[in-house]
Amino acid sequence: MSSKDAHLYGARLKSRSKAKEISGSSTLAFSSTLSTLIKASSSESNKPAPGRARPQKEDIFKTHNKNVKKRALQDLEDTDFTQKHRGRTIAEKGEDEAAWKRTKRRMEEKTRLYDALKRGDIEDVDDKYGVDFDRKWAEKHEKGGAASASESESEASEEEELVEYVDEFGRTRKGTRAEAAREAHRKNTLAANESDRFTARPAMPDTIIHGDTVQYNAFNPDETIAQQMAALAAKRDEEWTGPTEQHFDGTEEARQRGTGFFQFSKDEEERQEQMARIEKERVETERVRRERKEQIDKRKEMIRERKKLVQEKRSAGKAEKFLDELGAELFKEGDEVKEEAGDKEKVEE
Secondary structure, eight states: OOSTTGGGGTOOOOOSSOOOOOOHHHHHHHHHHHHHHHHHHHHHHHSOOOOOOOOOOOOTTTSOOTTHHHHHHHHHSOOOOOOOOOOOOHHHHHHHHHHHHHHHHHHHHHHHHHHHHHHTSSOOTTOSSOOOHHHHHHHHHHHTOOOOHHHHHHHHHHHHOOEEEEOTTSOEEEEOHHHHHHHHHHHHHHHHTTTTOOOOOOOOOSOOOOSSOOOGGGGOTTHHHHHHHHHHHHHHHSOOOOSOOOOOOGGGSOSOOOTTOOOOOSSHHHHHHHHHHHHHHHHHHHHHHHHHHHHHHHHHHHHHHHHHHHHHHHHHHHHHHHHHHHHHHHHHHHHHHHHHHHHHHHHHO
8 A cells, every 4th residue: 555545544744843852941931031031021010100390499598588688678678657547528427427317316305214114104014114213212212312301301291190091902002202292193094094005903892891881781681692682583574486497507617508599688677678589580580480381382282283183174174085086987988888888789689
């Protein structure tokens, strides 16, 4: 078998190139080179990336202080350290004058009000102004005010003299003339402002017993029973009027009404008039309805009669037509019979 036909029989061809044997020295060189490359690549990957370049700081020995010459020249100049004020404008002067006048006017009003309170012309009922003249008088006497001897004697005599007066609760009390005058002034003020002033204080009862009085009602235990019997007798003698009439009031309910709803008046007379008018309208409505119904019934009866006449005429027409047709048929048959009889007679002859 030749080498050309070897592939036909499954034989393998021999390779023409001869394999070279790898020596130990070349293998060692390859491994050392590979390890060197691996170390170089790992060192380059672990090396940090370089940052951006930063400007270098200036050296104090290289650069001079800025504007030092300018500041030195300003120190050498003669500076005036005196304080300077600007003058006030015309508008500011006008505002100051207006404020001074307003303050003066308010102080004058307060002075007049204080004098009126001191004289007693105005009463500080609700402690609105907060002026305690009694405390002022006590402080003045404690400090030893410069009061004349005559005034002190008159005040002492007024204080020593006591008078009776009735206070706001109806009690008879004793006090100085000043207290009595103050209470009288308070009563006059309350009487003048009674209609405008709200107060929760009850009025003084009129049935208070003054002085020595014998209460005879205490010895009459049947007085209460007699009063009750008199009240019952008065109720018995009253004329019985019956229960009060109560009607429906649609305004007490917050809801919508129908079209035919009518709210009657609360006045009884006006209510009766409204009901009479409504009754009259109802009677008139019923009369009109009754007349309308009668007219409709009459028309229906007339239509019924007309239909009956038409039906009778139609029936009569049909009967006449039937009789005419029947007579025509009978006459026709008679003529035919006569013709047949004539024909027979001719034949017999």
